[in-house]
Amino acid sequence: MNIALLGCGGVGKAFIRLLQEKERQLMAQGLCISLKYVLSSKGGVYNPQGIDKADFLEFAASERNIFKYSIGGNPNLSFEDIISNKDVDMLVELTPTNKDTGEPGLSHITQALKNGINVVTGNKGPIMLAYKKLKDLAKENSVQLGIGCTTGGALPTINAGLMDLAGSEILSIEGVLNGTTNFIIQQMEEKAIDYQEALKTAQDLGIAETDPSYDIEGWDTAIKMLILVNVLMGEEKTLKDINVSGITGITRKDIINAKTKGRKLKLIGRTVKDGEKLDMYVTLEEIDPSHPLYGVDGKNKGVTYISDTLGDLTIIGGASGTKAAAASILRDIVNIDKGYKFV
Amino acid sequence: MNIALLGCGGVGKAFIRLLQEKERQLMAQGLCISLKYVLSSKGGVYNPQGIDKADFLEFAASERNIFKYSIGGNPNLSFEDIISNKDVDMLVELTPTNKDTGEPGLSHITQALKNGINVVTGNKGPIMLAYKKLKDLAKENSVQLGIGCTTGGALPTINAGLMDLAGSEILSIEGVLNGTTNFIIQQMEEKAIDYQEALKTAQDLGIAETDPSYDIEGWDTAIKMLILVNVLMGEEKTLKDINVSGITGITRKDIINAKTKGRKLKLIGRTVKDGEKLDMYVTLEEIDPSHPLYGVDGKNKGVTYISDTLGDLTIIGGASGTKAAAASILRDIVNIDKGYKFV
Secondary structure (H helix, E strand, O other): OEEEEEOOOHHHHHHHHHHHHOHHHHHHOOOOOEEEEEEOOOOEEEOOOOOOHHHHHHHHOOOOOHHHOOOOEEOOOOHHHHHHHOOOOEEEEOOOOOOOOOOOHHHHHHHHHHOOOEEEEOOHHHHHHHHHHHHHHHHHOOOOEEOHHHOOOOOOHHHHHHHHOOOOOEEEEEEEOOHHHHHHHHHHHHHOOOHHHHHHHHHHOOOOOOOOHHHHOOHHHHHHHHHHHHHHOOOOOOHHHOEEOOOOOOOHHHHHHHHHOOOEEEEEEEEEEEOOEEEEEEEEEEEOOOOOOOOOOOOOEEEEEEEOOOOEEEEEEOOOOHHHHHHHHHHHHHHHHOOOOOO | OEEEEEOOOHHHHHHHHHHHHOHHHHHHOOOOOEEEEEEOOOOEEEOOOOOOHHHHHHHHOOOOOHHHOOOOEEOOOOHHHHHHHOOOOEEEEOOOOOOOOOOOHHHHHHHHHHOOOEEEEOOHHHHHHHHHHHHHHHHHOOOOEEOHHHOOOOOOHHHHHHHHOOOOOEEEEEEEOOHHHHHHHHHHHHHOOOHHHHHHHHHHOOOOOOOOHHHHOOHHHHHHHHHHHHHHOOOOOOHHHOEEOOOOOOOHHHHHHHHHOOOEEEEEEEEEEEOOEEEEEEEEEEEOOOOOOOOOOOOOEEEEEEEOOOOEEEEEEOOOOHHHHHHHHHHHHHHHHOOOOOO
16 A cells, blocks of 8 residues: 655654554555655655655654655655655545635545545544535545544544444434543542643643633534534534533532532533434533443543444543554554445 | 345344344445345245345244245255355354354354355354354455354444454453343342342343353353454464353352442453463452443443553443344444455
């Protein structure tokens, strides 16, 4: 398999390292991967014989301008070169996400699919905005589109819905999908500190961003749930269809109240089929120990699906960080190589 | 897809009903299934145009000898007819299991694979005894072998290990894999009754068998774990490699002791890689609320995998009963139809 990688940030570099570390294991499974392109926002590297991953990573550790790499580095290398050279069968799209336009990822994915190149991406923007269109495009061109990394990273939310519940119908989706808010709540529970202090701890540890609104106001949870609903229930919903609230109003009193009842607070994303209608919302809830997501603590994530014929399925776990995200990209690649048709 | 069904007991009949109920949904996904054969221990039914599922089920509800069915019923119909007619591409093997010889399932599966017929089975015997051999045979003949139903039924233990953790290496497997023992323990916890009384309740409800030794002595858990280890870790272990104990020694005092510490007792099957060695055992353990399988109650089942690159993954759930088992057979069929190569 010949791969082009778009985006050489944390996950991109972790992906290259993973390809190197897993090379022998993958070859034993019959999957031989050659990384031909690494493209950044300023040029990139092209080697038709396959980029030496260890050597490139050593170089890239101290030099941001990857086009300066001596073997195949080129400041003018562009996405169009990948398309016109016709020498890859898999595009890994990891450019920075844009949730308003989906660009540049949306154009990259569209062009790749139109040109018969499989795509695996961790880029939420294009998927939340245009999954149906991209799926149809992939089908028309007999290629695959892997998006597992966009909704929970290492936690196999998409796989579980598509493969583990294959042949059944999903009636509801319920998830603790955002590690940052879950971490903040757990800090408040365990250390008896207030919300601002817990948020600050999360920011100091690099778990919450300087502008944490995307996580704490529930948008990250909403976007992940939106993707799950559109992919697993065949819908074409948008963010506007979801009633979203976050954790910003949470107080120590709320935590103590829940605790005295033996309960925990969780930011839950939930979608329930109600006849033809879908109820979709993100909300802070008290859940008791019998709830399947009660044990989803700290940076963990979890999802419960209720299906018509295979019963309830709860999946919990998923390591966080760039290595785990890269591993979720590799998971889609391996499953596509194993013949699975995501679209 | 043309299917032959071997075995027309509870799960077999539930499978036929499921095919009927799901016909429209499957056709919308491009999967059109024709059931050509239903074979029991005494003859069977063959209809090259596809058996009328609703009509046949109505007949079979009141008549055990399915060969008496007016359209295609035949007391002399045998497995060899399926092989020689060469008109099916999928065998669903659901004959009664034999854990010493694997027969007759083992011969059925072997013959089908050799003749280029995909196999999906819920039959533990052949899989626990000869998975590696059957897998190699399937590979040689470019057909698939789906075994998800053998280890937890609706709970997607095999899928989670193969697909959800694709590209990673599984370092340990830990599971609450037997619903009967879990139900007995929960009865003791909730109703403060002793072991014999809880066992009797389970037997009265049809959850435990008249001879419950297979479940309560840990053998069911051991066999499921054995299959997981051989399939997901590429091993060729046998039951002798597992240190097996059950729940027969459990007392009310044990339950109370655990409860006062905030813990629960579970019959756990565990396999851990220790360098080149595998530690495999089934044992009754006290686990605390932070344990990922703490919430696996009643007839539920659960498994936790620890992987090298995708972190921990816990799956909990899986409806029980014949319909759910049938749905797990259909799941493998759908995934094979979606192109996934299990072998």
